[in-house]
Amino acid sequence: MEFENIVAGRKGRIQYIIINRESKLNALNKFTLCELHEALTAAYADESIGGIIITGAGTKAFVAGADITEFADFDAAGGTALARDGQATVFDFIANGSKPIIAAVNGFALGGGLELAMACHIRIAADNAKMGLPEVTLGLIPGYGGTQRLTQLVGRGKALEMIMTADMLTAADALQAGLVNQVVFQADLLPRAEELMEKILTRAPLALAAAIRSVNDAGKDGVNGFETEITEFGQCFGTHDFKEGVAAFLEKRKPEFKGR
Missing domain, CATH: 1.10.12 (Lyase 2-enoyl-coa Hydratase; Chain  A, domain 2)
Known part of the structure; x- marks a missing residue:
């Protein structure tokens, strides 16, 4: 299956899905979300695939947020529809999937990028990762499950602090807060994600x-x-x-x- 904004490839029973817009710091636009849904649907349906690793191209960003240029002309109804569709087709689709999904967080995971990582079942971060929800700086709030999943992971007080200040967490701080499961050196990120997934795939x-x-x-x-x-x-x-x-x-x- 060929895509424009993502790369899907196999390594044994592991399906890799790589957000491939490196020049845009892998920002999510509507077309990329559609391709993510297609790739996930295919991976869920393929019995030879046991689990999925999602990451971003390059070392600078996992996903540095949504593509803000698409937001300029939205009104309240358009924004509501954007959030509802994205939740159903990608973010909830990941969280409720029947196969384990690991986010390998390389670099920035901001806004929709952090929401994408939080929808995954496990998060492993490179030591250069920085994570945050900066939506209030645009007059918005997280719309792809960020307020809900962040609260579940780090607690109400920390979630409100992160969302209201729009501050970023370092990988070490994210680990301490419970936002990520592990932190490794950048070079070890994908090998560690594969190692963990291979262990999971020995289970029923x-x-x-x-x-x-x-x-x-x-x-x-x-x-x-x-x-x-x-x-x-x-x-x-x-x-x-x-x-x-x-x-x-x-x-x-x-x-x-x-x-x-």
């Missing part, structure tokens, strides 16, 4: 998907996450992978999960 695919759904329901309004967990736990007992996992444990061998 259906159980991974069940874990994502259960964790996503934690604290969700109107949803009892404990009930989700109970249901997903029970469903696992009906899978071939559960039988294989138990058999492998009893036979003291590594399991060979099939995602069935």
Whole structure:
């Protein structure tokens, strides 16, 4: 599948999706979001793909925000539609996906770029990464889930501080705040992301998907996450992978999960 603004490539069972607008610091425009949706849809549907790593081209930026030039002529209705469509087709589409997704954050992750990273299930940052939500400097607020996911990750007080000051966090500060899972040297970023993903991909695919759904329901309004967990736990007992996992444990061998 050929794209203009992203590069999609395989490494074993790992699908790479690279935002490829390096001259624009990989800023997200509507066309790039459409391509992201297409690439994600294809990766979800391909049974040979176990997980996805999202990163940005070059070393300066993961994604340095949305393409502000597209905002100039929007009114309230247009802005609402932009946020709603983006949430559905990309950001929620990532967060609620059935396959593990790691953000490899290289350089700036600002605005929509940080929102993209936060939608992923795990974030690994290079030591040169800087992260923030600067929307209030434009008279806006985050519109792709930033107010919600940042609060879940770092807590209400820190989220409000970051959003209202528009200050950036260094990679070290982001790690301390719980915004990222790990910080590594720039040269080690993709190898570390691959290492972590390869470890995850030794686990049962259906159980991974069940874990994502259960964790996503934690604290969700109107949803009892404990009930989700109970249901997903029970469903696992009906899978071939559960039988294989138990058999492998009893036979003291590594399991060979099939995602069935």
